[in-house]
Amino acid sequence: MIASGPAAPATSVSVRGLTKSFGHVTAVRGIDLEVRAGEIFGFLGPNGSGKTTTIRMLTGALRPTSGSVEVLGTDVVRHPDRIRCRIGYMSQRFSLFEDLTVDENLRFYGGVYGLDAATFAERREYILRMAGLTDRVGELARNLSVGWRQRLALGTASIHRPELLFLDEPTSGVDPVARRRFWDLLTDLSEGGVTLFVTTHYMEEAINCTRLAFMNRGRVIADGSPREIRDSLAEPGGPAPSLEEAFVALTTRTGRR
Amino acid sequence: MTTPAALPAPPAAIAARGLSRAFGTLVAVDAVDLTVGAGAILGLLGPDGAGKSTVLRMLATVLRPTGGDADVLGASVLTGQDHIRPRLGYMPQHFCLYPDLTVDENVEFFATVRGIDRPERRRRRDDLLGRMGMAGVGRRRAGRLSGGMKQKLMLAVTLLTQPALLLLDEPTTGVDPVSRREFWSILRDLHDGGTTIVVATPYMDEAERCTDLAFLDAGRITRTGTPAEITAAVPGVLVEIAADSARDVVADARGRPHVVSAHVLGDLARVVWDGDPTPAVVATELGVPTGSVRAATMDMETAFTVLAERGDR
Numbered sequence: 001m002i003a004s005g006p007a008a009p010a011t012s013v014s015v016r017g018l019t020k021s022f023g024h025v026t027a028v029r030g031i032d033l034e035v036r037a038g039e040i041f042g043f044l045g046p047n048g049s050g051k052t053t054t055i056r057m058l059t060g061a062l063r064p065t066s067g068s069v070e071v072l073g074t075d076v077v078r079h080p081d082r083i084r085c086r087i088g089y090m091s092q093r094f095s096l097f098e099d100l101t102v103d104e105n106l107r108f109y110g111g112v113y114g115l116d117a118a119t120f121a122e123r124r125e126y127i128l129r130m131a132g133l134t135d136r137v138g139e140l141a142r143n144l145s146v147g148w149r150q151r152l153a154l155g156t157a158s159i160h161r162p163e164l165l166f167l168d169e170p171t172s173g174v175d176p177v178a179r180r181r182f183w184d185l186l187t188d189l190s191e192g193g194v195t196l197f198v199t200t201h202y203m204e205e206a207i208n209c210t211r212l213a214f215m216n217r218g219r220v221i222a223d224g225s226p227r228e229i230r231d232s233l234a235e236p237g238g239p240a241p242s243l244e245e246a247f248v249a250l251t252t253r254t255g256r257r
Numbered sequence: 258m259t260t261p262a263a264l265p266a267p268p269a270a271i272a273a274r275g276l277s278r279a280f281g282t283l284v285a286v287d288a289v290d291l292t293v294g295a296g297a298i299l300g301l302l303g304p305d306g307a308g309k310s311t312v313l314r315m316l317a318t319v320l321r322p323t324g325g326d327a328d329v330l331g332a333s334v335l336t337g338q339d340h341i342r343p344r345l346g347y348m349p350q351h352f353c354l355y356p357d358l359t360v361d362e363n364v365e366f367f368a369t370v371r372g373i374d375r376p377e378r379r380r381r382r383d384d385l386l387g388r389m390g391m392a393g394v395g396r397r398r399a400g401r402l403s404g405g406m407k408q409k410l411m412l413a414v415t416l417l418t419q420p421a422l423l424l425l426d427e428p429t430t431g432v433d434p435v436s437r438r439e440f441w442s443i444l445r446d447l448h449d450g451g452t453t454i455v456v457a458t459p460y461m462d463e464a465e466r467c468t469d470l471a472f473l474d475a476g477r478i479t480r481t482g483t484p485a486e487i488t489a490a491v492p493g494v495l496v497e498i499a500a501d502s503a504r505d506v507v508a509d510a511r512g513r514p515h516v517v518s519a520h521v522l523g524d525l526a527r528v529v530w531d532g533d534p535t536p537a538v539v540a541t542e543l544g545v546p547t548g549s550v551r552a553a554t555m556d557m558e559t560a561f562t563v564l565a566e567r568g569d570r
Contacts, residue, residue: 045433046403046405046433046435046436047403047404047405047406047431047432047433047436048402048403048404048405048406145304145305145306146305146306147304147305169431172430172431173305173427173430173431173459174305174459175302175303175304175305175459175561175565176459176461176558176561176562176565177304177561177562177565177566178304178305180520180562187504187521201431201432201433201434201437203434204522204558207522207523208521208522208523226523227523227524243523244434244462247433247434247435248434248435248438251433251435252435
């Protein structure tokens, strides 16, 4: 194990031999992952391939059966609490309180992360502007369209300025315009220095990631930039397949669950 | 209806006129006129909250319109439920099977509820699960299936009654690309067999596989046509610019007078340019190497975005 020094590590996530079994079902089978600071890391794979289980172990929500997880230089298996304030997590089901207003949702999450009044005011202002919700602070979350809710959920997940943000299928079921707006926000966050770890089934989103890992049946079966993955699957002398064709080829080659 | 009832010309599977639904003061669906020909695959597109699910629920006769009417399979949704329901398959957006029952038990249960006798039940179960590629998972509990399998199981249950019309509400949302292809190959087979299909979807590659499209926005139909007609409605041409920093090219392109829309796709900047310029003209305007620009075919994703951003879906 490398002891992390005082300098900020250039590696945001480092995973070795990560395994998780539930009874006799092994969801994640000894995977290695390396995410560098500042990347937009795309984590792809078919439904049921082990992506969400992996993310839950990376965020300290689930204890691995074996293997090591280091996030932002901290051993997450031993000290899951130490990274909680430094990471953000936005799940498939937006973790908003439907019966609370936009403002109350922000206040709640500001409280969870223990922001002081001045910091909260500044972050609240920033999020409302970023999400385009300034005129809707008093509206109930459940009355917002899915696009707004998604941007509010991104705001609450990043209210404490996390260094690393996990996004698990954040745009599932959202129309193309809202998805593009959402990705503009992600790119802004990335340029502001936040490392992003994102799962998606939309290949037109995956192609905007700086690097991808592809998972199937609990194993990481390919990784690299979108270009590298496509090139690696080209027929000799032939053109590179689209990322979607690459996804299909990788899944079929390694079998369905 | 003023249509002469002389010859039984192939009737439309759906003919909605002024179909409306209000929830209190909120008008979710506002005077929708929509005709779907028998045998069509109609894609219902539109932003979230546009009213797609509400339209489907009214056509499925599970929600009563507050205004207008629709003929579905030849009967009014207001008065003809008994005629419509046995011939219609409706698949709602959320998983609505029994998670604690196995795949086989779910299929058998719903077949029993729908009055299919025992030998026929077995036959259809084996046939449908076989077509879904799920013959081997009959004993697995439905709640433990992957997302793609759950959706295919819902479709299998929906198809038990061999419906003439299928109404599918975002059946592949959250489903991976391989399972989506499998799902659509099943829809293709049904289409070839003459089934009429109405499908709401946020995936534009799926929209391209439909025979007809209808755009819904704020409860109104704003545009209908074939996929080719919709992409042809976008003004200008689509060009792709290969660049080390596609994001910089897009940032520079946005806001220029001739640029209708610009976005990043991996290492490409994709720009919709007003008029009919050659790639060389675009290269000069943007100050990028001529060889880096090429004309591309307008796709549905770009068309949706451009039409939506013009407020004209």
